[in-house]
Amino acid sequence: MSTPVLKPVRTRFAPSPTGYLHVGGARTALYCWAFARRYGGKFILRIEDTDVERSTPEAVQAILDGMQWLGLTPDEGPFYQMRRMDRYREVIAAMLQSGTAYHCYCTPQQLDAMREEQRARGAKPRYDGRWRPENVKATGLEPPPGLQPVVRFRNPDSGFVTWDDGVKGRISISNEELDDLIIARTDGTPTYNFCVVVDDMDMQISNVIRGDDHINNTPRQINILKALGAEVPAYAHLPMIHGPDGEKLSKRHGAVSVMQYHSDGYLPQALLNYLARLGWSHGNDEIFSMQQLQEWFSLEHCSKSAAQFDFEKLKWLNNHYLRQLTAQELANMVAPRVREEGFSVAQGPELATVCELLKDRAQTLNELAESIAMFYMDPPDASEALKEQLSPPVRAALTALMTSLPADWSAAALALALKGVLSASGLKMPQIAMPLRLMLMGRTDTPSIDKVMAVLGRECVTRRLASHLTAR
Numbered sequence: 001m002s003t004p005v006l007k008p009v010r011t012r013f014a015p016s017p018t019g020y021l022h023v024g025g026a027r028t029a030l031y032c033w034a035f036a037r038r039y040g041g042k043f044i045l046r047i048e049d050t051d052v053e054r055s056t057p058e059a060v061q062a063i064l065d066g067m068q069w070l071g072l073t074p075d076e077g078p079f080y081q082m083r084r085m086d087r088y089r090e091v092i093a094a095m096l097q098s099g100t101a102y103h104c105y106c107t108p109q110q111l112d113a114m115r116e117e118q119r120a121r122g123a124k125p126r127y128d129g130r131w132r133p134e135n136v137k138a139t140g141l142e143p144p145p146g147l148q149p150v151v152r153f154r155n156p157d158s159g160f161v162t163w164d165d166g167v168k169g170r171i172s173i174s175n176e177e178l179d180d181l182i183i184a185r186t187d188g189t190p191t192y193n194f195c196v197v198v199d200d201m202d203m204q205i206s207n208v209i210r211g212d213d214h215i216n217n218t219p220r221q222i223n224i225l226k227a228l229g230a231e232v233p234a235y236a237h238l239p240m241i242h243g244p245d246g247e248k249l250s251k252r253h254g255a256v257s258v259m260q261y262h263s264d265g266y267l268p269q270a271l272l273n274y275l276a277r278l279g280w281s282h283g284n285d286e287i288f289s290m291q292q293l294q295e296w297f298s299l300e301h302c303s304k305s306a307a308q309f310d311f312e313k314l315k316w317l318n319n320h321y322l323r324q325l326t327a328q329e330l331a332n333m334v335a336p337r338v339r340e341e342g343f344s345v346a347q348g349p350e351l352a353t354v355c356e357l358l359k360d361r362a363q364t365l366n367e368l369a370e371s372i373a374m375f376y377m378d379p380p381d382a383s384e385a386l387k388e389q390l391s392p393p394v395r396a397a398l399t400a401l402m403t404s405l406p407a408d409w410s411a412a413a414l415a416l417a418l419k420g421v422l423s424a425s426g427l428k429m430p431q432i433a434m435p436l437r438l439m440l441m442g443r444t445d446t447p448s449i450d451k452v453m454a455v456l457g458r459e460c461v462t463r464r465l466a467s468h469l470t471a472r
């Protein structure tokens with residue numbers, strides 16, 4: 001296993017801006033961060049923005065916002081590849097000079113013909129190296145006038161590229177499988193794999209931790225690093241995240257953007273805990289703090305196979321972290337969402353008191369805001385559901401309750417009043433608690449009804465009950 005090297009640990013998260021920070025990217029960032037913290041190293045953020053069409057300022061900002069919301073603050077960066085073009089050109093010039101790279105004048109048509117011919121004779125299509133300096137010397141090939149060349153890396157012809165992947169174990173690829181990679185296009189712009197290599201070298205990255213969709217790039221990157229005389233980092237490739245249906249996690253599965261979880265009412269600590277455990281484990285621990293993650297994280301305990309996203313488990317964790325907050329903290333967090341829902345909490349019970357009552361049941365801040373609404377706005381009309389429940393004895397018992405509401409408006413006194421009505425009527429608690437819930441909250445899943453009544457207040461309880469019990 002490629003456990004940390006003796007040199008200082010430096011990890012990097014290197015997203016290509018696509019419009020949002022994907023949960024898969026966030027998990028990679030989290031593991032890079034945790035690994036750096038665990039070994040007293042540095043966590044670097046590098047924005048791979050060379051795809052100018054997709055890398056809009058908004059797309060870059062979306063990454064930064066997602067990282068900030070999660071609290072994954074880089075120790076260095078963000079560095080932007082677009083600002084490093086001169087450096088890439090400088091390295092390409094040096095490689096041309098040293099002979100580890102060369103100009104290739106093949107046109108796309110020639111490359112197509114080359115592949116066609118190789119396929120026809122049953123060979124694997126690959127660049128045939130015709131513009132390698134020694135071949136040019138032998139064939140006397142002349143650069144066609146007016147044609148801009150690409151620059152190709154001179155890949156070793158034989159042997160293997162081997163690395164001990166921190167997650168996947170030993171991987172070995174034959175150099176015969178790799179052709180001479182284009183590192184600069186005809187307009188001189190460097191290509192993706194090349195920029196990554198120069199950056200990893202210059203930023204002295206010790207551990208590359210990234211998604212396993214990059215495994216195919218790794219042997220090429222290692223070869224270029226070696227040609228540059230750079231130290232090769234240790235690599236660890238994390239398996240993908242799948243949706244509950246086993247397919248690669250995508251928009252189809254719902255929220256894939258980290259900030260979507262924010263707007264859906266998740267807490268960053270819940271998402272972080274969830275992502276940490278999604279592909280890594282520490283015994284049977286399901287709930288842990290970021291401090292514990294920093295102490296415990298290791299690549300050895302990362303799973304080798306794809307993880308499956310479980311929205312229910314994330315909700316369960318979110319509920320756990322919501323319950324850890326004080327009523328006042330919750331009230332502060334839920335207040336902006338209450339405004340979005342379009343109601344005011346200026347009149348009525350204290351928002352913190354309502355939060356205290358509801359916090360155990362809510363899985364998200366949005367759910368909480370939704371149930372809070374029932375304390376400040378008329379509840380949804382429940383007459384239909386009530387029809388069945390309001391039998392004449394139940395109606396009589398509830399009417400009796402209205403006249404025996406206690407002077408002392410506390411949950412305990414209200415519970416006593418309810419008991420009194422039950423024993424007088426011979427009804428069971430659910431027979432009156434369910435219709436009460438429907439009348440007061442418009443729904444049946446509420447906290448205990450005496451507590452709901454206590455928080456709602458006498459005036460509101462009387463009004464809501466009266467609207468169902470009188471003049472019908």
Ligand code: GLU
Nearest residue numbers: 014015016048196210214
């Ligand atoms: N920019 C790449 C991506 O967003 C990651 C490159 C790397 O980690 O080497 O998938």
